[in-house]
Amino acid sequence: MAKAQASDNASISRLDQIKISQYFGCNTFSERTMRERLQKDVYKSYRQSLKRSEPLSPEVAKSVALAMKEWAIEQGCTHFTHWFLPMTGATAEKHDAFIMWDEPGQVTERFSGSMLIQGEPDASSFPSGGLRATFEARGYTAWDPASPAFLMEGPLGKTLCIPTAFIGYHGEALDHKVPLLRSMGVVSEQAVAALKFFGVNAESVVAQCGPEQEYFAVDLELAQQRPDLMFANRTLQGAKPPKGQELEDHYFGSIKERVLGFMQEVELECFKLGIPAKTRHNEVAPNQFEIAPIYEAANLASDHNQLLMEILKSVGERHGLAILLHEKPFAGVNGSGKHVNWSIATDEGHNLMEPGKTPEENLQFLYFLSATLKAIHTHGGLLRACIASAGNDHRLGANEAPPAIMSAFLGAQLNHILDAIESGDVANVSIQGIIDLGIGNLPRIEKDATDRNRTSPFAFTGNKFEFRAVGSSQPIGLPLTVINAAVAEALEELNAKLAAELKAGKELKAAVMTVVRQAIIETKAIRFEGNGYSDEWKVEAERRGLPHAKDTVAALHIWEQPAVKAVFSDRGILSEGELESRLHIRHEQYQKAIAIETQVLREMAETQILPSITADLGARADTLAKLAAVGINVPATLKNALQTQATLAGEAQSRLAAMKEALVAAEALEDLHARTEAFGNSVNQSKHALREVLDLLEEACDADLWPLPKYWQLLSPLV
Helix, strand or coil: CHHHHHHHHHCCCCHHHCCHHHHCCCCECCHHHHHHHCCHHHHHHHHHHHHHCCCCCHHHHHHHHHHHHHHHHHCCEEEEEEEECECCCCCECCEEECCEEEECCEEECCCCHHHHHEECCEHHHCCCCCCCCCCCCEEEEEECCCCCCEEEEECCEEEEEEEEEEEECCCCECECHHHHHHHHHHHHHHHHHHHHHCCCCCCCEEEEEEEEEEEEEEEHHHHCCCHHHHHCCCCCCCCCCCCCCCCCCCCCCCCCHHHHHHHHHHHHHHHHCCCCEEEEEECCCCCEEEEEECCEEHHHHHHHHHHHHHHHHHHHHHCCEEEECCCCCCCCCCCCEEEEEEEEEECCCCECCCCCCCHHHHHHHHHHHHHHHHHHHHHHHHHHHHCCCHHHHCCCCCCCCCCCECCEECCHHHHHHHHHHHHCCCCCCEECCEECCECCECCCCCCCCCCCCCCCCEEECCCCEEECCCECCCCCHHHHHHHHHHHHHHHHHHHHHHHHHHHCCCCHHHHHHHHHHHHHHHCHHHECCCCCCCHHHHHHHHHHCCCECCCHHHHHHHCCCHHHHHHHHCCCCCCHHHHHHHHHHHHHHHHHHHHHHHHHHHHHHHHHHHHHHHHHHHHHHHHHHHHHHCCCCCCHHHHHHHHHHHHHHHHHHHHHHHHHHHHHHHHHCCCHHHHHHHHHHHHHHHHHHHHHHHHHHHHHCCCCCCCCCCHHHHCCCCC
């Protein structure tokens, strides 16, 4: 069987001409591969451990490791690595060869169960927020059996990548995976308990996710001529082009051949790694695109999204493209998000956010819907805080992104039903075919019976919730952890209330409707169907008492609220120490992001833009002097234009000095919160002020002297 599979893989010379199903996951140690290579009792033990969230026995781990090593070597692997997600936002890996001393002067390929289960990277070299001192170097990576090992192809061989969790010497979570896995266990526990009220004996409930990934692609050669794109991942200066997205002709337009070739290779790499990439299309802004996968377990979706971002960048370079994952690479056009579509399903695959066809399923659906609304209502501020970043601050609230106020969109149909339940008038509900919503005869709620709301940060879209506020460069592990934790807390409270109602003697349906009605009334403030971009909504949201953290500086304060700490610590998802460390890291990352941008803009202004402007001024002044010298009357308008340009250059020099002073002052502050405030206010404001003048100077400068590729060049169609 192993030889046959190796032969099949070797025979795939043109995967793009073969059905996807024939090679999907060929570069993963998938369950199908494990079933073929492991003894039946070993595979059964592996599956049971996975289903029950129990650690593998040493014997099972040894058998899996041996099978994995043999498979990897057959595929051309020479090295293995524990692949993990530290709090840098990127992935990490340390490669080791499959070799050990066999006899004097000879080596042999060896890979043990202990090597599979545990690794030891340097914990002090990754962000820990004070959990680990510089001299405390030891950390551990622990294999996540629920995420398949995969192969990364290199020029001279392949590397076996083993997805792992990353913890400190004393067990502190140092990554995004550990809290995500903990939160999945907690929400599963509470959902299973809830299902028992409805007569459903699920062994587990799995949080699921399908993250849509937006990105920009620009010509690599042009991007490499811009220090801001290379070091800050966004343009820190750039005048508005004559044509941006005004005609809305890029959205869902025909995909140009160069981009299509890139997309096809990306999908090819994804399919080989078992990433279920489903959809590709042009987005709204010029040279903006999207790729979206099918749903899968949240921890696997998180791993796959991190892999996808790496694939996009590496394949992009091979096609001469720079892939920009920043939330706002270009001013004046749409930014990029990562729509995190979230739901929960039983181990048998029944989606608990599916309205269903029977009365019992509808009653159950309303219960889980109410729990999710309660989670958003209680922790809307935390949802905002978990997606706060320097990059996302430029995007939230603009024309393509939801506002920083967390609200939920349900659509007219569901809202009508919830309003009827709230008022107690459920006997004669009639809207879009939904009739007779009596407690004993709940009707089917038709999926997709209402419009979508692009301005809503948390929208119900038929059988899932779409968290649209997540930034395109952000790991989805943290937002998923927050959603799971908040929903688990809400379910725990609803379960307790329902149990009390039943204990008091109420019949099940009446008890459920009592609990659901209470939740509907309590959470009504976060339900909003209108335009989230409008100023009227900001006023209305304030009247409703909804939190509105307008930027990251304000959002970071939310992490310090007692209710936020409790939703994590009370359920063992993050200890107070682990939470404090993450807050410290977020402060530092925000400060460093703005500091890097400021330094890059300073260097661009001092060494590229202002020297070019000075040269342009000199050339124009010389030309006017020469014209006057030969007796040509120089019009006042030409002289005024030159004077205006000179005045702008002087203003730019003054604003540059002010920006440098603001940066020095911010970096001199020792208090963490004060530093963040300074970077978010004085440094950011001085940076924006300088850019404002530099953009005007670009419009006035001789095009041949301007030192940077312009927006119109970067956003021109890729052909």
